[in-house]
Amino acid sequence: MTAIGKTRWAIAEGYIPSESTGPAPALTSHETMCFLNASDQDAQITITIFYEDRDPVGPYRLTVPARRTSHMRFNDLKDPEPIPRDTNYAALVESDVPVVAQHTRLDSRQAELALLSTIAFPG
Amino acid sequence: MTAIGKTRWAIAEGYIPSESTGPAPALTSHETMCFLNASDQDAQITITIFYEDRDPVGPYRLTVPARRTSHMRFNDLKDPEPIPRDTNYAALVESDVPVVAQHTRLDSRQAELALLSTIAFPG
């Protein structure tokens, strides 16, 4: 299958609320970067997290296998360090093969969930 | 009328919640790919669904007639197989004439609905 997408993506809006309502993990407040790797090669992905008041942190590493999607929760990033909650961040994604990246937040701070999503910016 | 759009589109975020609140089918939790075929030719569209842990499934086939829109619910795809609920997926769309593709989720797992939408990624 032909690859689709780009090798660099960015989102500028990042924020993981510390509070949640409803059953975990489905309704835990979270932000996701969803990847589609439609190519026949595994994608080696590195993510750099930017903050408002300190140096960027990374790289975080992730493999998205060939012909697979991966919905990566920013909440789950651990190495080199977790992303703090209730903190503004941004993310730069670099991949060795073209992928598609889409950003989503499920926000359950209040009793009823809210959602946002956008295709990330292809650089 | 002149065609507008592209012949390949992708979304990386796909997830159909199994639970819903409110009258069906309008408020059933669903994800949609909305197509606009502004051209004077019918569009023959094929959709491939990607998963996190198994091979892609498809093609699903759909015709969007000339000068028509079609709001296709991923919930309704049946052949070759339905998309399981509560499961992460992604979608690649290929068309023989240029179309515009926009992705939407209506999520009514909780009492009050949430919405997301984005123009898909044109490949």
Added chain:
Amino acid sequence: MTAIGKTRWAIAEGYIPSESTGPAPALTSHETMCFLNASDQDAQITITIFYEDRDPVGPYRLTVPARRTSHMRFNDLKDPEPIPRDTNYAALVESDVPVVAQHTRLDSRQAELALLSTIAFPG
């Protein structure tokens, strides 16, 4: 000021819920095409509405003055005919000067509002 944008835009998702909760007109369920005309010339805009099961309707005509924004509610279109509620549609926008077009729905069918928005597809 230099113009920014494109002269053709499309959205594929269109749907105006017939039901609303909360004070009108702010919280009436509605869909909007928001225009930015940053140029020094008035923009003459035509809109064509596409349906699933009948021929497109239009042109609807709108002027966005130079150096102005206009947030046009699809609910308010009247000539040549209103857009029916609870009906899937799509929209093609053509302008004689470059503008930016962004699509939004405020959905208040249930007690708590939901929102979606995306930059339209530039053709």
Added chain:
Amino acid sequence: MTAIGKTRWAIAEGYIPSESTGPAPALTSHETMCFLNASDQDAQITITIFYEDRDPVGPYRLTVPARRTSHMRFNDLKDPEPIPRDTNYAALVESDVPVVAQHTRLDSRQAELALLSTIAFPG
């Protein structure tokens, strides 16, 4: 680190609700332009606000330091003048180095918040 993004961005949808529910400032109704400056140079940014019925206002000035994100609330703009609440606006952003711009609204007019977000239009 290599810069990513563009030097001009626009959003056409702008609206800051005057009413809010929930603890301030996190759940105050607000609109944000989130910036990512992944480059090694500080970004000098100017913002022009467009209205439906009067001349544009600006420039508003903002610095996004090298290798930082900044989530700027439109609510907080003061110089040359605040953006009035419950008023349609649009925004044009110009930067001297490439940045990524993403637009978000958190709307808490009703008891449960709603969210929208989209990558802005790169000009």
